[in-house]
Amino acid sequence: MLNKNILLCVTGGIAVYKAAALTSKLVQAGAKVKVIMSKSACQFVTPLTFQALSRNDVYTDTFDEKHPEVIAHIDLADWADLVLVAPATANVIGKLANGIADDMITTTLLATTAPVWIAPAMNVHMYNHPAVIKNIETLAGFGYQFVEPNEGYLACGYVGKGRLEEPEKIVSLVTNYFQTQTNILSGQTILITAGPTKEMIDPVRYLTNRSSGKMGYALAEEAVKMGAKVILVSSVDSLTTPKDVQFVKITSAEDMYQAVMDNYQKASIIIKSAAVADYRPKEISNQKLKKKDGNLIIEFERTKDILLELGKKEDKPFLVGFAAETEKIDEYAWSKLERKNADMIVANDVTKAGAGFEGDTNIVTLYKKNHEKKELPLLSKNQTAKEILLEIYRDLKEGVKNANS
Structure with a gap:
């Protein structure tokens, strides 16, 4: 995190005291931290505390322009490599989901193009309220990432x-996020x-x-960012092919089979x-x-099982399959992993809100050959893609370690 610019937005709640500790730890890790506080947050901890910990001015008012040569909320929005809202109240989540910009924090957040992370903190019943759940899903669809709250004793007395x-x-x-922005997949060719x-x-x-193809396109986009060479095989015309991706246009299952078999030996993943x-x-x-x-009666015949055929290859690359299910997710995913000789299966229940086809979010579980299972929360498809690629990188790295041990 050395010299990374992190904009910390602090909204009102008893958890503001943790935001002070967070500021200190981010600075100790080498980040440059600037803080915006809501008026409610200032009722719990003074701006002076965050100024001392961040060694930077603290912003509380949209109209308090500390440097006349710039407009503060635009300058901060452009400055940030990452925006972190912690703690995030139900109020600020609702404002952001509905495009409301009525204070320094919301105005800046609507102006930034940097990744935005939301770390909610509130009463358990507030967190589970349908309006809050809907607002979180909306923001996840915008590409915001959520740091889910913990379970435990809350200040209000609830558990x-x-x-x-x-x-x-x-x-x-x-720290992990910034590590994934480096070329960790440099030297890898990924066929998607x-x-x-x-x-x-x-x-x-x-x-x-x-x-819709959105998940595959997100994987291609994020893989390129991580340094990989990418071959994308798809029938989709409605999405923009990510920059620096080799695109192979197909129509039918047979077309896809031929395209994959023509290119699989070029791929390590x-x-x-x-x-x-x-x-x-x-x-x-x-x-x-x-x-x-x-x-009208139409007789059907089976198409070729591409994943199964790849799993039989002696020179098969690291192989990841997807499983879109409506029931018995664990049973079908583990079975598919074994039958297809895959290294990982990414499974989701398409009946869940936020996890189905055509949307901009996903909720997936990763099933791995070493019998590990990793559940991911509701994320944008690009954030889901990052997590999948990071897990592939870790497995490949661990495989190298095991091979050398």
């Missing part, structure tokens, strides 16, 4: 989820499949599914995030099928 995460853990998460396939019935009709059709029409009509009396 439950709502305690601000400990400063040491937040510092660890921030994304989106649905289209199986033709006749010249004007086809069968497909609801996959393959991530099969596409929702490939399991079946296709056995016969494709050369002419448009016309309406007739009675029912």
Whole structure:
């Protein structure tokens, strides 16, 4: 974190005292920290405390321009490498989710293009209120990342989820975040499949599914940021291909099979995030099928199982499959991991709010060959992609260690 610019936004609640400790620990870790406080936060701890700990001016009022050559909230928004809202009250979460900018913190947050992390702290019933849950899901869809609160004794006397995460853990998460911004995947070539396939019935009709390809595109974008060379195989036309990605356009499951088999030996990692059709029409009509009396019966045949075929290869790369399920997530994911000889399965319950197709967020669980299971919270698809890639990096690094031991 050496010389990283962290903008800490402190909103009102008893957990403000932890924000003081957080400021100190971030500075000790080498970060440059500037603090904005809400008026309510100033009722718990004075700005002078944060000024002493950060060794910088503390901002509390949008109209208090400390340096006339710049507009403070725009200058701070542009200065930050990372914005951290800790503690974050239900009030500020609601304002941000609805685009309200009525104080120094919300005005700055709407102006920044830096990553924004929210660390909630509130009463357990407030945290579980449908309005708060909806606002959190909205912000996650915007790309905000959440540092989930702990469970325990709360200042109000309740015991439950709502305690601000400990400063040491937040510092660890921030440190880990900046580590992932370096070229940790430099030298790796990653083949990623994304989106649905289209199986033709006749010249004007086809069968497909609801996959948007957003998860695969997010993986491609984040992998490039981490230094990898990326080959993206997809049928999706509606998304912008990430910069510096080699794009291979396909339509059907057979097209995807051929594209993957043509390129798999170039890859050290393959991530099969596409929702490939399991079946296709056995016969494709050369002419448009016309309406007739009675029912239409189409006979289907199995498509090739790309993940299974890759798992059989003696020279198979590190292999990651996806499993979009509606029930028995654990059972199906572990079974798929074993049957397909994969190194990791990324599974989600598409019936959960925030985890289904077409949205901008996801809630996934990682199932790994070493029998580890890691659950990720509701995150934007780009944040989910980062976590998946980081876990792949760790597994590859551990594999090197094991091979050399």
